[in-house]
Amino acid sequence: MQRALSVWGACRSFDLAETDAIAAASGRILIVDLDLSDPATIGAARAALAPHRRGGTPFLFLLRDMSARCQMQANALGARVVLPAATAQPALLDRVGALLGLLQEAGPQAAQQRRFVRASAAFADLLEAAGSGDALPVQLIHDGVEAINRAAADADLDAWLDLVWRHDDATYQHCLLVSGLVAAFAHKLGFSEADRQLITGAAVLHDIGKARIPLDILRKEGPLTPEERAIICRHPQIGHDMLVAQGGFAPLVLDAVLSHHEMLDGSGYPRGIGAERISDPVRVITICDIYAALIERRSYKQPLPPGEAFAVLVGMGGKLDRDLVRVFGEVVLGTAVSRLGKVLGPAGPRDAERVA
Numbered sequence: 001m002q003r004a005l006s007v008w009g010a011c012r013s014f015d016l017a018e019t020d021a022i023a024a025a026s027g028r029i030l031i032v033d034l035d036l037s038d039p040a041t042i043g044a045a046r047a048a049l050a051p052h053r054r055g056g057t058p059f060l061f062l063l064r065d066m067s068a069r070c071q072m073q074a075n076a077l078g079a080r081v082v083l084p085a086a087t088a089q090p091a092l093l094d095r096v097g098a099l100l101g102l103l104q105e106a107g108p109q110a111a112q113q114r115r116f117v118r119a120s121a122a123f124a125d126l127l128e129a130a131g132s133g134d135a136l137p138v139q140l141i142h143d144g145v146e147a148i149n150r151a152a153a154d155a156d157l158d159a160w161l162d163l164v165w166r167h168d169d170a171t172y173q174h175c176l177l178v179s180g181l182v183a184a185f186a187h188k189l190g191f192s193e194a195d196r197q198l199i200t201g202a203a204v205l206h207d208i209g210k211a212r213i214p215l216d217i218l219r220k221e222g223p224l225t226p227e228e229r230a231i232i233c234r235h236p237q238i239g240h241d242m243l244v245a246q247g248g249f250a251p252l253v254l255d256a257v258l259s260h261h262e263m264l265d266g267s268g269y270p271r272g273i274g275a276e277r278i279s280d281p282v283r284v285i286t287i288c289d290i291y292a293a294l295i296e297r298r299s300y301k302q303p304l305p306p307g308e309a310f311a312v313l314v315g316m317g318g319k320l321d322r323d324l325v326r327v328f329g330e331v332v333l334g335t336a337v338s339r340l341g342k343v344l345g346p347a348g349p350r351d352a353e354r355v356a
Contacts, residue, residue, distance in 0.1 A: 028058075031060045035065075063085060080099070112160070117148040119144040119151075125174050135246055142201075148183045152187050170219070175204065178285070186200065202281065202285060206260045260285050264321065267319060286312060300353075
């Protein structure tokens with residue numbers, strides 16, 4: 001839940017035993033998930049929440065027992081909103097966004113926000129299942145893909161990017177960014193609706209293997225050791241094996257998960273295959289994946305402006321499909337792409353493998 005809520009910004013979680021830490025914490029909203037049938041819990045919660053209640057922080061209570069008694073107790077503790085603990089994540093995120101004043105009530109922006117929230121909630125469940133070894137939630141994957149493709153069809157990539165940058169979780173941010181770029185790119189390339197669904201689904205799942213990579217490696221500041229690089233380079237194979245074991249995923253999806261770090265000149269990983277074995281959909285996802293990593297803020301690097309990030313793609317030469325890179329420039333830079341090549345020329349080398 002903490003990771004899902006980060007769609008609205010930074011989020012921290014506390015155990016009720018951390019009474020002093022809760023009282024001292026600052027934030028825009030408190031979400032309380034406690035057993036209010038226990039008098040000792042109620043007493044501890046009253047003490048921990050008192051400073052926030054006096055400061056006017058809104059409380060949203062999640063109750064497993066929605067009896068009148070527990071709801072009255074939640075209201076006595078300062079609840080502004082009371083919801084069942086089993087409330088679906090998209091509905092919970094909508095209520096939190098509304099309480100924070102961040103969710104628009106009507107209009108195109110409101111529709112875009114709700115699609116983004118639904119996609120983010122789907123990613124939360126997806127990565128949770130992958131990390132714990134559970135079956136991936138296929139219907140939620142479809143729901144996320146539908147939300148992303150509808151947003152791309154609105155032809156407002158900037159609005160999608162604005163929402164992505166607000167997200168506080170780097171893993172979700174990258175998945176949402178790559179998926180949004182792929183959906184917009186596929187729309188520009190004239191993919192049919194069915195093919196857009198398929199390639200966006202592949203983008204949603206492309207990094208699923210990272211759910212099994214230790215976080216201290218994924219979030220490490222500075223260069224990776226050779227041993228750490230070897231571990232992180234296993235994520236395409238790990239993700240591919242997860243999907244094969246579960247079954248039911250299209251060959252294009254399996255191929256994208258396994259091959260999105262392969263390069264046309266054979267310098268990629270995990271198999272070092274060349275252009276003749278890399279399909280067009282995988283080439284599309286690879287371009288979006290590298291570009292997304294370049295424009296993201298990460299612990300070991302600052303984000304590049306769009307023009308410089310695109311110049312890196314151009315500078316990778318025969319590693320990427322030149323024709324697709326050119327069209328991708330039209331997606332992310334518009335008419336500026338025609339000037340970029342004349343002004344910048346080929347970019348200098350960068351560790352694209354590390355940032356992707």
